[in-house]
Amino acid sequence: xxxxxxxRFLQFSNVKKTYDQKTxxxxxxxxxxKQGEFVTLLxxxxxxxxxxxxxxxxxxNVTSGSITVNGHPITKTAPYKRNIGMVFQNYALFxxxxxxENLAYPLTVRKMxxxxxxxxxxxxxxxxxxxxxxxxxxxxLSGGQRQRVALARALIFxxxxxxxxxxxxxxxxxxxxxxxxxxxxxxxKLGFTVIYVTHDQVEALTMSSRIAVFNExxxxxxxxxxxxxxxxxxxFVANFIGENNLIPAQAITLTGGSMAxxxxxxxxxxxxxxxxxxxxxxxxxxxxxEKLSIITxxxxxxxxxxxxxxxxxxxxxxxxxxxxxxDGSHVTxxxxxxxxxxxxxxxxxxxxxxxxxxxxxxxxxxHPVRGE
Numbered sequence: 001x002x003x004x005x006x007x008r009f010l011q012f013s014n015v016k017k018t019y020d021q022k023t024x025x026x027x028x029x030x031x032x033x034k035q036g037e038f039v040t041l042l043x044x045x046x047x048x049x050x051x052x053x054x055x056x057x058x059x060x061n062v063t064s065g066s067i068t069v070n071g072h073p074i075t076k077t078a079p080y081k082r083n084i085g086m087v088f089q090n091y092a093l094f095x096x097x098x099x100x101e102n103l104a105y106p107l108t109v110r111k112m113x114x115x116x117x118x119x120x121x122x123x124x125x126x127x128x129x130x131x132x133x134x135x136x137x138x139x140x141l142s143g144g145q146r147q148r149v150a151l152a153r154a155l156i157f158x159x160x161x162x163x164x165x166x167x168x169x170x171x172x173x174x175x176x177x178x179x180x181x182x183x184x185x186x187x188x189k190l191g192f193t194v195i196y197v198t199h200d201q202v203e204a205l206t207m208s209s210r211i212a213v214f215n216e217x218x219x220x221x222x223x224x225x226x227x228x229x230x231x232x233x234x235x236f237v238a239n240f241i242g243e244n245n246l247i248p249a250q251a252i253t254l255t256g257g258s259m260a261x262x263x264x265x266x267x268x269x270x271x272x273x274x275x276x277x278x279x280x281x282x283x284x285x286x287x288x289x290e291k292l293s294i295i296t297x298x299x300x301x302x303x304x305x306x307x308x309x310x311x312x313x314x315x316x317x318x319x320x321x322x323x324x325x326x327d328g329s330h331v332t333x334x335x336x337x338x339x340x341x342x343x344x345x346x347x348x349x350x351x352x353x354x355x356x357x358x359x360x361x362x363x364x365x366x367h368p369v370r371g372e
Contacts, residue, residue: 009035015065027217040196040204043214085154085162089169091146093138100134106157124152144175164196235362238286247285251276264327269303270356276363284364289334291358295351302355309344
């Protein structure tokens with residue numbers, strides 16, 4: 001069924017990109033974005049996400065396919081006619097201009113009357129909480145302040161879309177978190193549509209309405225943050241989004257959305273069927289570290305596996321345990337730091353447990369059951 005028009009404010013249809021006419025950097029890319037959404041393109045370096053952003057901005061040509069905004073094709077439209085705001089990692093502010101002059105520049109080139117320009121600049125300086133900094137130059141600002149000015153300059157002319165290419169990559173952890181809050185605050189207040197590129201999964205999960213996970217020029221999954229984390233579509237997404245234990249196994253029986261699998265250590269477990277297609281297929285059992293527990297007497301039944309303790313790392317608010325299964329597979333568990341956190345000696349036996357609903361089995365061509 002075709003998505004309604006309001007769900008296709010921005011639409012990529014069968015978009016491909018090659019630089020050498022041989023290798024596709026972006027392969028048959030399709031994506032629908034609703035007006036006002038905050039959509040993140042997430043993936044490792046070289047996965048194609050920045051190329052998609054540059055094609056949308058008009059800085060790269062589309063090899064084939066189409067891009068439409070609000071029903072109008074823009075594939076052949078010059079970049080300056082696309083009414084798109086951009087925020088870069090290096091701020092791209094004019095160093096010889098004051099903060100106010102930097103904000104006024106996009107309005108000046110659009111020939112807005114001077115009185116309106118001043119009113120709009122004052123409005124946006126107040127919006128980014130820099131009303132007293134209009135006469136300063138970018139070099140007199142902190143990194144976080146410069147990025148807020150860059151964000152305001154991208155928004156001040158009320159663009160159709162705002163594109164952000166790793167905008168927080170140059171900031172330290174504390175400033176990154178502050179700017180994540182600042183960007184989401186302005187997004188909620190002003191309602192603009194954002195296409196955001198990052199390789200930082202925490203940033204993507206924190207800020208986005210939906211996330212498109214890229215790998216090798218292909219979108220592996222396009223979903224809300226909680227869907228990506230709780231219901232990954234394949235082993236790549238499960239491993240790329242958050243921490244995960246990926247244990248080699250083999251499918252035994254597939255029944256609807258669930259399945260039985262035999263892990264490489266020989267233990268049979270039940271799991272959600274992620275994308276396995278046949279019995280006897282090589283697969284990976286995927287379990288988040290926080291979904292695992294160290295079994296003590298009286299705990300309810302579920303999947304169980306014998307393991308040996310390797311190490312325990314104290315991380316402040318939680319503790320990370322490392323175990324090894326009999327086939328050599330490593331398993332990590334995260335538990336809250338409280339008085340019930342158990343102690344182990346190296347090599348000590350333990351039983352690990354989890355529910356079938358908390359794990360997925362995905363097909364694999366690279367993790368056969370050991371010993372076959």
